[in-house]
Amino acid sequence: MNQRTKLSDIIYYSFVIAFSFLMLYPILWMFGTSLKPETEVFANAASLIPVDWDWLNYPEGWEGFGGVGFDVFFRNSLFVTGSVVIGSLLSCSIVAYGFARIKFRFRKILFACLISTVLLPIQIILVPQYLLFQQLNWVNTFYPLIVPHFLGGTPFFIFLLIQFIRGIPRELDEAAIIDGCSRFGVFWRIVLPLLKPALVTVAIFAFMWSWDDFLTPLIYLNSVEIQTVSLGLRNFMDAEAGTSWGPLLAMSSLSLLPQFILFLFFQRYLVEGISTTGIK
Numbered sequence: 001m002n003q004r005t006k007l008s009d010i011i012y013y014s015f016v017i018a019f020s021f022l023m024l025y026p027i028l029w030m031f032g033t034s035l036k037p038e039t040e041v042f043a044n045a046a047s048l049i050p051v052d053w054d055w056l057n058y059p060e061g062w063e064g065f066g067g068v069g070f071d072v073f074f075r076n077s078l079f080v081t082g083s084v085v086i087g088s089l090l091s092c093s094i095v096a097y098g099f100a101r102i103k104f105r106f107r108k109i110l111f112a113c114l115i116s117t118v119l120l121p122i123q124i125i126l127v128p129q130y131l132l133f134q135q136l137n138w139v140n141t142f143y144p145l146i147v148p149h150f151l152g153g154t155p156f157f158i159f160l161l162i163q164f165i166r167g168i169p170r171e172l173d174e175a176a177i178i179d180g181c182s183r184f185g186v187f188w189r190i191v192l193p194l195l196k197p198a199l200v201t202v203a204i205f206a207f208m209w210s211w212d213d214f215l216t217p218l219i220y221l222n223s224v225e226i227q228t229v230s231l232g233l234r235n236f237m238d239a240e241a242g243t244s245w246g247p248l249l250a251m252s253s254l255s256l257l258p259q260f261i262l263f264l265f266f267q268r269y270l271v272e273g274i275s276t277t278g279i280k
Contacts (some may be wrong), residue, residue: 004219006020006097013236014060023120024176024275026081026103027256028048029044029048030249030252030253031249031253032047032048032049032050033045033050033245033246033249034057034246034249034250034252034253035050035054035055035057035250036050036051036054036246037050037052037054037246038244038245038246040052040245041245041249046181054244054246056245057247057249057250057280058250058254059197060244060246060247060250061236061244061246061247061248061250061254062250062251064232065235065236066224068224068225068230070229070251070254072225072226073228073229073231073232074229076142076226076227076228076229077211077228077229077230078258079142079210080142080146080210080228081206081207081210083142083146083149083250084145084146084149084206084207084210085203085206085207085210087146087149087150087153087204088149088153088154088157088202088203088206089199089202089206090150091149091150091151091152091153092154092157092158092161092202093161093192093195094272095152095153095158096157096158096159096160096161096162096164096165096186097161097165097187097191099111099114099158099160099162100161100165100166101165101170101173101186101187101191102183114155114158115155115159116161117155118156118159122215126219128277129144130219130220133220135170138220139220139222140220140221140222141226142221142226143216143222144216144219144220145210145213145216145217145220145221151205154206156205157202157205160198160202161195164195164197164198165191168190168191168194172190172192173186173191174192176189185248202255203266204262204263204266207258207259207262208259208262211230211255211258211259212230212235213228213230214230214231216236217230217231218230218231218234227275229251231256232251233252233255234249236248236251
């Protein structure tokens with residue numbers, strides 16, 4: 001290795017480390033500040049390391065408020081997010097298979113409508129959707145957060161799976177049909193196992209988007225007992241009594257753990273699914 005190559009490697013890795021630190025700084029600041037006493041949060045805001053360590057922020061935040069512990073918010077979020085992931089995987093994979101493999105009337109028009117909904121802002125459908133769920137008496141329940149994902153899923157996920165299925169050779173479908181497989185059998189036995197990287201990608205994105213969602217729970221969940229983590233964090237902020245910054249940041253740090261663990265174990269499938277490499 002010559003001197004020029006060595007120097008370029010040093011510059012490259014120095015830039016990567018510096019940029020990584022810049023990207024991770026808000027998370028490191030949040031974790032460091034969660035261990036600071038209330039008086040030090042703003043007095044020593046620039047420092048990542050507390051002067052006085054206050055571990056009581058975590059048990060205080062976990063106790064919650066109004067007799068509802070933060071474990072309730074975690075259970076609610078895990079239930080909602082798990083249901084959203086399952087619904088997205090089932091509905092999106094079936095819809096994507098239909099568009100990618102089955103020829104039917106108005107397929108191109110319906111696919112164009114599907115793609116156009118990706119560009120549709122959520123604010124446009126917010127009011128009619130709320131009125132619909134209100135007529136069904138679903139307000140203040142988990143149904144508005146879960147059921148839509150079982151009835152068509154998310155257009156972005158469908159598009160991702162369609163592109164992946166198109167990379168699977170049709171000869172596999174034809175061979176399975178010759179062997180006696182039905183259309184559903186081809187989907188279940190041939191296509192679905194080969195969709196593993198793309199399905200993991202859908203699951204990760206669905207988990208992250210649902211776990212971080214604030215607007216939808218804010219609109220439909222009124223009772224404290226059924227609120228999710230995002231709403232539970234908001235409850236630490238009070239315009240009259242002030243904001244409990246230590247417990248708020250402590251619970252914010254804990255709320256990142258499920259996403260971090262999920263990404264840590266499935267990042268290989270995430271990269272493979274996004275790149276839609278197809279069959280090896």
